Amino acid sequence: MSKILIVEDEMPIVDLISMGLKANGYKIDYALDGEVGADLIEKNHYDLILLDIMLPKFDGYELLEYAKGEQIPVIFITAKGELKDRVKGLNMGADDYIVKPFEMEELIARVNSLLRRFKCTISLPNIKINTKTHEVQKEGLKVSLTPKEYDLLIYLIENAGNILTREQILASVWDKEMEDTRTVDLHLARLRKKLGLENVIKTLPKVGYLFEV
Amino acid sequence: MSKILIVEDEMPIVDLISMGLKANGYKIDYALDGEVGADLIEKNHYDLILLDIMLPKFDGYELLEYAKGEQIPVIFITAKGELKDRVKGLNMGADDYIVKPFEMEELIARVNSLLRRFKCTISLPNIKINTKTHEVQKEGLKVSLTPKEYDLLIYLIENAGNILTREQILASVWDKEMEDTRTVDLHLARLRKKLGLENVIKTLPKVGYLFEV
DNA sequence: AATTTTTGTATCTAAAAAGTATCAAAAAAA
DNA sequence: TTTTTTTGATACTTTTTAGATACAAAAATT
Numbered sequence: 001m002s003k004i005l006i007v008e009d010e011m012p013i014v015d016l017i018s019m020g021l022k023a024n025g026y027k028i029d030y031a032l033d034g035e036v037g038a039d040l041i042e043k044n045h046y047d048l049i050l051l052d053i054m055l056p057k058f059d060g061y062e063l064l065e066y067a068k069g070e071q072i073p074v075i076f077i078t079a080k081g082e083l084k085d086r087v088k089g090l091n092m093g094a095d096d097y098i099v100k101p102f103e104m105e106e107l108i109a110r111v112n113s114l115l116r117r118f119k120c121t122i123s124l125p126n127i128k129i130n131t132k133t134h135e136v137q138k139e140g141l142k143v144s145l146t147p148k149e150y151d152l153l154i155y156l157i158e159n160a161g162n163i164l165t166r167e168q169i170l171a172s173v174w175d176k177e178m179e180d181t182r183t184v185d186l187h188l189a190r191l192r193k194k195l196g197l198e199n200v201i202k203t204l205p206k207v208g209y210l211f212e213v
Numbered sequence: 214m215s216k217i218l219i220v221e222d223e224m225p226i227v228d229l230i231s232m233g234l235k236a237n238g239y240k241i242d243y244a245l246d247g248e249v250g251a252d253l254i255e256k257n258h259y260d261l262i263l264l265d266i267m268l269p270k271f272d273g274y275e276l277l278e279y280a281k282g283e284q285i286p287v288i289f290i291t292a293k294g295e296l297k298d299r300v301k302g303l304n305m306g307a308d309d310y311i312v313k314p315f316e317m318e319e320l321i322a323r324v325n326s327l328l329r330r331f332k333c334t335i336s337l338p339n340i341k342i343n344t345k346t347h348e349v350q351k352e353g354l355k356v357s358l359t360p361k362e363y364d365l366l367i368y369l370i371e372n373a374g375n376i377l378t379r380e381q382i383l384a385s386v387w388d389k390e391m392e393d394t395r396t397v398d399l400h401l402a403r404l405r406k407k408l409g410l411e412n413v414i415k416t417l418p419k420v421g422y423l424f425e426v
Numbered sequence: 427a428a429t430t431t432t433t434g435t436a437t438c439t440a441a442a443a444a445g446t447a448t449c450a451a452a453a454a455a456a
Numbered sequence: 457t458t459t460t461t462t463t464g465a466t467a468c469t470t471t472t473t474a475g476a477t478a479c480a481a482a483a484a485t486t
Contacts, residue, residue, distance in 0.1 A: 087228040090235045097236060117238065132375055133423055146473055147419040182433085183475060189435060205432065205483060359462055396464055398444060418443060418472055 002047040002115055006030040007037035007063060008077060009056055013100075017050060020104040021111065034058040038066055045123065048115055050107075051094075052077045053085050061092060068093040071128065073118045075110060122157060127195055129153070138195050145194065148173070152187050156201065156211040165208035215260040215328055219243040220250035220276060221290060222269055226313075230263060233317040234324065247271040251279055258338050261328055263320075264307070265290045266298050274305060281306040284341065286331040288323060335370060340408055342366070351408050358407065361386070365400050369414065369424040378421035 004026050008014050011032065018028045029044065031037035035057040041049070049067050051074055053060035060076070067074050076089040076097035086097050095117075096110050120132040128137040134150050136143050145153065152173050156164070166184045170176050174183070188209060192198050202210040217239050221227050224245070231241045242257065244250035248270040254262070262280050264287050266273035273289070280287050289302040289310035299310050309327055311320055335342040341350040347363050349356050358366065365386050369377070379397045383389050387396070401422060405411050415423040 087232050090232045091228070097232075133425075134376060134417065134420065147417075148474070181476060182435090185433060186435080186475070189433095193435090203433070361463070394465060395444080395446085399446080399464070402445065416444065 001025060001027050002119070003027045003029065003045065004048045004050060004111070005037065005040055005044075005046040006050045007034065007055065007060070008050070008052040009033060009054070010052075013052075013077075016104070017107065020108060024108055024112075026111070032056075034060070034063045037063050041067060041070060041072070046072055047119070048072065048111060049074045050077060050111075051075065053089065054079075061088065064089065064092050064094055071121070071123055073114050075114060124157070124200075127197075129157075136195070143194050145191075148187060149191055149194070153191055153195070156191075156209075160211040160213045163204060163208055163210050169209070214238055214240050216240045216242070216258065217261045217263060217324065218250065218253055218257075218259040219263045220247065220268065220273070221263070221265040222246060222267070223265075226265075226290075229317070230320065233321060237321055239324070245269075247273070247276045250276050254280060254283060254285070258336055259285055260336070261285065261324060261331075262287045263290060263324075264288065266295070266302065267292075274301070277302065277305050277307060284334055284336070286327050288327060337370070337413075340410075342370075349408070356407050358404075361400060362404055362407070366404055366408070369404075369422075373424040373426045376417060376421050376423050382422070 004021055006014050006017055006028060008017070008030065009032050014030045014032070018030060021028055029040055029046070031040050033056040037049075037051075037055075038058075040046075041063075049063075049072055051060050051063060051067070053076060055063070064074055064076075073095045074093070076086065076094045077100060078085045078089070078097055079100050086099075089097055095114055098107055098110060120130055122129040122131060126139050128140075129135070131154075134145075136145050136150070136153070152169070155169065155173050167178060169184050170179055188201060192201050200212050202212055204210055217234055219227050219230055219241060221230070221243065222245050227243045227245070231243060234241055242253055242259070244253050246269040250262075250264075250268075251271075253259075254276075262276075262285055264273050264276060264280070266289060268276070277287055277289075286308045287306070289299065289307040290313060291298050291302070291310055292313050299312075302310055308331070309323055311323060333344045335344060339352050341353075342348070344367070347358075349358050349363070349366070365382070368382065368386050380391060382397050383392055401414060405414050413425050415425055417423055
């Protein structure tokens with residue numbers, strides 16, 4: 001389920017958008033000003049941001065810059081007539097815009113389309129994964145993973161926040177029963193090393209592993 | 214995603230066009246005069262050029278000639294009434310024209326249509342393919358591909374950016390089921406060699422191949 | 427603190443996969 | 457038909473990957 005952040009200072013509009021998107025299966029957070037927005041972006045992972053330009057605290061452009069730094073797709077919300085804003089927004093890297101007042105259908109269509117355009121990438125702090133090409137980047141640099149490593153990584157991410165026993169991992173990634181070798185440990189070690197995940201993949205002694213979110 | 218070059222000296226118009234096209238998923242570069250335009254064409258690969266006739270440095274016609282040398286489709290932007298220009302432009306090989314001031318919808322429709330129409334030539338960095346005659350050029354020089362090689366190349370391009378397993382390739386290009394020979398590898402190797410695609414067609418061990426975009 | 431258990435990791439080898447040269451069959455062209 | 461071109465099978469080489477083992481380090485237990 002994709003998570004969307006709405007940054008918009010008019011609560012009625014937030015409600016409206018939020019309602020429409022929730023009905024379409026999206027998970028919504030919102031911020032009423034830029035500061036809270038930046039904060040939320042930093043603390044959470046969003047798949048898309050809906051951004052009003054006219055914001056209290058700091059304006060939409062700053063937030064846009066921030067969001068693009070995180071490579072999150074952004075749809076700009078602009079008032080009618082604010083052509084300048086739209087141009088500036090798109091030039092700064094916004095991926096689409098929508099003009100107030102807008103139809104909910106249109107918004108949803110644009111959100112769906114943009115997510116489709118973007119969704120082939122999983123982003124974690126420092127790490128980016130292109131699920132289409134299996135390309136993995138660490139701090140912008142390509143890291144080449146073997147298929148097993150890649151599978152393991154995806155499995156860990158899918159189960160991020162859950163404790164995984166070696167048996168579970170072995171069963172899911174290797175399709176094997178109980179084994180009494182260091183295989184799982186070994187591959188986890190390689191992942192940790194290659195991607196600098198020493199502090200993200202936690203070892204729970206006598207229990208298993210945990211990919212922290 | 215197609216890349217479009219706008220060559221136009223009035224920034225507001227550039228902004229306007231740029232905005233409209235970006236929102237439709239095109240990637241945009243622009244040049245404010247003919248010199249920069251020629252430069253960009255030389256350095257990058259564009260799928261289409263939007264070209265104003267009245268340009269500083271050298272005029273649109275020169276640039277048009279240059280663009281047509283590269284076989285890139287061109288839409289001319291003309292001011293109202295300049296019938297002469299339109300005729301001249303079309304005679305010189307422009308593929309379409311649009312009259313200022315124009316509706317964004319119209320421009321987008323024309324761009325879409327022209328790109329569709331021109332799709333009989335596929336251009337990649339260094340490589341040009343005429344899908345009508347099946348002629349393939351590498352750095353301007355004809356490279357003769359066998360039918361299988363050609364089919365394979367087209368298939369790869371159509372699926373550029375996606376991982377293709379040997380099974381998929383075999384199924385699509387050979388219309389065969391699972392095989393346990395080096396056939397696919399062999400043909401890939403021949404393509405790589407003939408077209409210098411060693412670094413474009415990636416091998417993903419244990420997975421398949423990837424034509425990088 | 428000493429011991430035991432568990433986990434981390436370096437090294438090495440087997441095996442799997444991919445690259446490629448060669449050659450013969452099949453298809454197309456002459 | 458003969459010749460040429462295209463296709464693909466085979467065999468061999470090189471590269472990559474997976475995983476076992478052994479030992480070190482860390483954690484848990486006594």
